[in-house]
Amino acid sequence: MSSAGEVKPQGAAESTPVVAPVFRKAAGAVALVMTVAAVAVPVLDFFILRIFQWGIPGATPFSIQAVLVLAFAGAVITSLEGEHLALTKTPHHGIDTRHRIQSSAVSFLTCAVEAAFVLGTLSFALLGFDPSERAGFVPYWIFALALPAGFLSMLVLDLRRVKGWPRAAAAAGILAGVFLAAPSLVNLASLAGIFWPALDSLAGAAVASLRLLGLPLALVLGASAFLGTPLFVVLAGMAAILFTADGSLIELAVTESYAMLRSPQIAAVPLFTLTGFLLAGTKAGERLVTLFRALFGRVRGGAAVAAVTVCAFFSVFTGSSGVAILALGPLLARVLVDAEGMGDETSKGLLTASGAVGLLFPPSMAVIVYAVTAQYSYGPENPLDILALFRSSVIPGLLFVAVTAGAGIYFAAKERKGAAAAAPVPSAGTPAAPDMRPSIRRSLWAALPESFLPFGIALLFFSGTATLMEIGALSILYTGAYGFLRKEFDLRSLAASAAKAFPVIGGTLILLAAARAFSYFLVDSGIPDMAAAFVTSQISSKLLFLLLLNLLLLAAGCLMDVFSAILVLAPLVIPVGQAFGIHPIHLGIIFVSNLMVGFITPPIGMNLFLASYAFDRPLGRVWRAVSPWFLLQLAVVILITYVPALSLVFAG
Numbered sequence: 001m002s003s004a005g006e007v008k009p010q011g012a013a014e015s016t017p018v019v020a021p022v023f024r025k026a027a028g029a030v031a032l033v034m035t036v037a038a039v040a041v042p043v044l045d046f047f048i049l050r051i052f053q054w055g056i057p058g059a060t061p062f063s064i065q066a067v068l069v070l071a072f073a074g075a076v077i078t079s080l081e082g083e084h085l086a087l088t089k090t091p092h093h094g095i096d097t098r099h100r101i102q103s104s105a106v107s108f109l110t111c112a113v114e115a116a117f118v119l120g121t122l123s124f125a126l127l128g129f130d131p132s133e134r135a136g137f138v139p140y141w142i143f144a145l146a147l148p149a150g151f152l153s154m155l156v157l158d159l160r161r162v163k164g165w166p167r168a169a170a171a172a173g174i175l176a177g178v179f180l181a182a183p184s185l186v187n188l189a190s191l192a193g194i195f196w197p198a199l200d201s202l203a204g205a206a207v208a209s210l211r212l213l214g215l216p217l218a219l220v221l222g223a224s225a226f227l228g229t230p231l232f233v234v235l236a237g238m239a240a241i242l243f244t245a246d247g248s249l250i251e252l253a254v255t256e257s258y259a260m261l262r263s264p265q266i267a268a269v270p271l272f273t274l275t276g277f278l279l280a281g282t283k284a285g286e287r288l289v290t291l292f293r294a295l296f297g298r299v300r301g302g303a304a305v306a307a308v309t310v311c312a313f314f315s316v317f318t319g320s321s322g323v324a325i326l327a328l329g330p331l332l333a334r335v336l337v338d339a340e341g342m343g344d345e346t347s348k349g350l351l352t353a354s355g356a357v358g359l360l361f362p363p364s365m366a367v368i369v370y371a372v373t374a375q376y377s378y379g380p381e382n383p384l385d386i387l388a389l390f391r392s393s394v395i396p397g398l399l400f401v402a403v404t405a406g407a408g409i410y411f412a413a414k415e416r417k418g419a420a421a422a423a424p425v426p427s428a429g430t431p432a433a434p435d436m437r438p439s440i441r442r443s444l445w446a447a448l449p450e451s452f453l454p455f456g457i458a459l460l461f462f463s464g465t466a467t468l469m470e471i472g473a474l475s476i477l478y479t480g481a482y483g484f485l486r487k488e489f490d491l492r493s494l495a496a497s498a499a500k501a502f503p504v505i506g507g508t509l510i511l512l513a514a515a516r517a518f519s520y521f522l523v524d525s526g527i528p529d530m531a532a533a534f535v536t537s538q539i540s541s542k543l544l545f546l547l548l549l550n551l552l553l554l555a556a557g558c559l560m561d562v563f564s565a566i567l568v569l570a571p572l573v574i575p576v577g578q579a580f581g582i583h584p585i586h587l588g589i590i591f592v593s594n595l596m597v598g599f600i601t602p603p604i605g606m607n608l609f610l611a612s613y614a615f616d617r618p619l620g621r622v623w624r625a626v627s628p629w630f631l632l633q634l635a636v637v638i639l640i641t642y643v644p645a646l647s648l649v650f651a652g
Contacts, residue, residue, distance in 0.1 A: 020080060020160075023153060027076040031502045032495060034070035038063050038271065041136075042473040046466060060264065062136030063469060065143035067267040068258075071513075072150030074270075074506020079154040082161070083503045084230035085511065085561050087604070104169035106229050107162050109221060111170040113237035114155040115177025116184075120240065120250030121147035123184040126191055128255065147254065150510075180240060182206040183249050207244060214245025231564055232507075236514035242521050256520040257513035264469050265372050265386070266512065269365050270505040271472025274498060276317030278479040279450060281497030282488040285310060285328045287447040289335055294443040300416075301409025304342070307332045307351060308405040312358030312397075316454065317475075325355045325607065329614040342412045349625030350408045352611040353633065356599045357404055359562070359592060360397030362390040362458055363468065366562045366592050369512065373567055374588060377523070377574040384584050387462060391650040392585045396593060396640050403632050411628070449482040508563060515567030523571050532575035542580045546641050549573065550594055554634075557598015558605045565595055589647040593640050597633045600626050 045059035078084055125144035133140045159170045178185065182203040189199055210217070218238045225234045239253040260266055279285075292306030310328065329351050336347035359366045371386040378384055444451070457475060460466045466474065483489035489497070522528060539545050552573075556565040570591065577587040599607040602623050611622045640646055 020157075023076060023080055023157060027073045027080070027153065028499060028502065031070050031073035031077065031506075032498065034066045034073065035274065035498060037066040038070060038267075039473045039476050041066070042467075042470045043477055046470045046474065056136075058134065058136035060467075060469070062138065063473075064262055064264060064267045065135040065138070065140070067270055067509075068143055068261050069146040070270060070502075071261060071506060071509035072146040074502040074504075075150050075510040076153040076157070076506065078503040078507040078510070079157045081503050084232060084507055086228045086230050087225045087559055100165050102227050103162065103166040105224060106227055107158065107166040108169040108173035108176070109224050109229050109237065110158050110233050111155060111173035112177040112180065113221075113233045113240065114151050114158065115174045116181040116240055116250060117177075117236060117254070118148050118151045118155060119178065119181035119184040119188065120254050121151055123187045123249075124251045124254040124258070127187060128251065144258070147258070179206050180210070180244065181250055183244070184251060187249075187251075207247070210241060210245040211247075214241050217241050218245075231560065232511045232514040234514075235511070235518045235564060235568070239514070239517035239521050242518075242525075246521075246525070253517035253521070257517045260372075260516035261509060261513055263372055264467060265368050266509075268363070268468035268472040269368060269512075270501075270509065271469065271476060272317050272363050272365060273505050273508070274501045275453075275472065275475040275479050276314055277501035277504070278476065278483065278489075278494070278497050279317065279453075280314065280328070281493065281500070282450075282479075282483045282486070284447075284450040285314070285331065287443070288313060288450060289332065291443040291447040291451065293335070294440040301405075301412045303336050304350060304408030304412055305405045307336055308354045308357060308401055308408060311351065311354035312361065312401055313450075313454065315356050315358035316361050316364055325351065325610045325614050329611065333615070336408075336412070341416045342408075343415050345621065345625045346411050346415060348611060348615045348617065348622070349627075349629060350404070350411070352607050352622060352626040353600055353629030354404055355607045355610065356596045357400045358397070359596045360393040360400065360589070361454075362393075362461055363471065364390075364393075364592075365508075366566065366595065367393060367588070368468070369563050370566050370570060370588050370592055373519070373570045374574060374584065377528070377571050378578075378584060382584075384588070388651050389585055389588050390461070392647050393589055393592070395646055395649060396589050396636075399636055399640070399646070400593070400596070400633060403636050404629060407629055407632050449478075453478065508561075511561065511564050512567060515564040519567045519571045522568075528572050528575045531572050532579045535576045536579045542582070543642070545576070545580055546582075546590070549577075549590065550637060550641060553591060553594030554598050554601050554637075557595035558601035558603075559598075561606065562592075562595045562598075565598075566591065583644060583648060583651070585651045586644045586647045590637075590641050593637050597630070597637055600630050600633070 041056065041059050041063045045056045049055040121144075125141050125148060129139070129141040129144065131139060131141070135143060155174070159167065159174070162170055179202070182199070183206065186199050186203045189196065218241045221229070221234055221237045221241065225231060236253070236257075240250045243250060243253050288310045289306055292309050293303055295302070295306075310332065311325075314328065329348075332351055333344070333347045336342040336350065337344060342350075358364065367389060368386070371384055371389050374384040375386075453475060456478075457471055460471050460474070461468070480489060480494055483494065535545065539548070553565070553569070556569055560568075573591070574584075574587065577584075582590075599605050602608065608619055608622050608626070611617065611626070612619045615622070617625075
């Protein structure tokens with residue numbers, strides 16, 4: 001998602017001529033090898049099991065661990081590119097190097113948390129596993145070394161990225177991080193046979209200090225998010241501080257993060273993300289636009305339907321709106337202007353609003369993450385069925401698509417009418433414009449492979465024929481194979497498309513891991529139950545609670561990415577929803593729908609920034625262009641919230 005001319009990230013100095021290429025090549029090579037492993041092993045196991053009735057021993061654990069290594073290799077690449085998500089910047093809006101105080105504060109906190117987690121994750125990797133535990137033929141602890149290696153690499157990169165006062169602050173942050181992780185340092189020393197009283201004293205001082213100052217420090221770290229501190233640093237750091245202040249170790253936060261990344265459902269997230277980027281690396285977008293223009297071209301505004309549908313298609317696979325807007329935005333805007341006579345600003349408003357409309361359809365990453373989090377919150381006695389959640393999300397998802405496309409048709413017709421009124425009347429002998437609509441048969445045949453993909457995934461998923469991880473691996477194989485057959489991929493271009501996905505995968509998964517650690521602390525401390533008791537004591541009306549929930553989630557969707565918002569807020573909201581008797585499926589769809597609209601909620605909804613970058617428009621113009629669609633999608637959220645039947649028709 002990087003681009004020439006983007007703003008340099010947090011206090012960035014010029015790239016180190018030796019260090020950056022070394023990290024880039026090493027992390028890219030590791031990510032590519034782990035991607036091949038995470039795809040090849042599930043695919044082979046899938047076919048061998050169905051043909052010969054026996055599978056590859058340890059295939060699933062090995063594949064999940066490969067994804068774990070991929071996640072941290074990707075996180076290193078994300079750090080190298082300066083693309084970790086933060087409240088004050090998207091991947092293209094960094095901190096100006098002239099802001100020394102801000103850059104110094106962010107550098108101090110980032111390096112402090114990364115240094116603490118280098119020690120905490122190393123202790124976890126070396127002490128947290130029985131040597132006989134294996135994923136396939138590889139001991140678990142070897143895979144787990146990816147965690148400290150990843151944090152150490154990010155620490156080195158963040159230290160080398162800055163200079164002057166920010167670098168001094170980063171060095172001081174490393175010392176603070178070592179102090180925070182002093183108990184983990186004691187564990188590592190004891191493993192090496194070193195028993196120094198000074199280390200025990202340092203660990204005791206760290207625990208005592210955090211018992212006294214832990215909560216204020218956690219609040220300061222949380223507030224630093226508004227300065228531009230990466231969200232994974234904020235969430236992981238708060239978890240580490242609060243766990244240590246509570247008498248536990250950083251390793252407990254690491255254990256929960258590791259457990260999250262070991263989930264088969266979460267391990268499928270990067271595979272579908274990679275599928276989306278591979279699709280973007282082909283001409284699938286152009287073929288789909290042509291197909292939908294052929295199908296809907298006979299209807300006025302058909303190009304608007306095509307644009308919204310294509311955006312939904314890509315956001316389903318990538319789990320974000322970035323690919324649809326950044327990769328396809330200019331192409332789709334040109335189609336809307338040329339085919340529909342839609343105004344330039346209107347077309348860009350429609351596309352900005354369409355960037356995330358697919359987040360409710362299978363195999364949406366947002367729905368998967370919510371389902372995994374909700375299963376943890378509801379407990380084994382009342383599990384949330386992910387299949388039922390996906391079935392029930394189809395009607396709300398179609399409603400978002402229909403309203404967004406319908407508004408596009410309306411505005412296109414309105415602008416055509418205005419243009420026709422202003423245009424001179426043609427003479428009687430003027431020939432009619434030729435019909436430029438593409439052939440349905442030819443365009444359907446051309447777009448058949450990508451058109452079949454979502455239906456094939458849904459068939460495998462809802463029939464139970466394959467697991468999510470197997471489906472993700474099969475979708476990558478399928479997309480890559482037809483890319484080769486169409487000669488849109490060779491090995492070099494395939495690797496290049498995959499490389500574009502690695503920063504997104506790394507940034508997403510490390511954020512998921514950090515958010516899980518923080519949410520576990522909240523649950524372990526009983527905060528969700530206290531929140532439920534407080535809310536129900538103050539609010540007696542279910543309707544009022546739902547209204548306040550919408551406001552909270554819209555604000556969260558505006559300020560945070562969808563995954564960290566789910567992991568942080570879902571454990572707090574679910575007990576309150578239970579207290580008010582809200583159906584778990586209905587609550588999940590309310591949750592994801594609000595966060596989806598949060599992407600275009602001012603002042604800093606993610607899609608607003610991405611559209612500003614992609615279309616080279618000031619943020620104010622983007623907001624004015626997208627405001628009609630924001631109000632319409634907000635109306636859909638309210639409808640979904642107060643009419644549960646829309647979400648529960650297929651709940652089972």
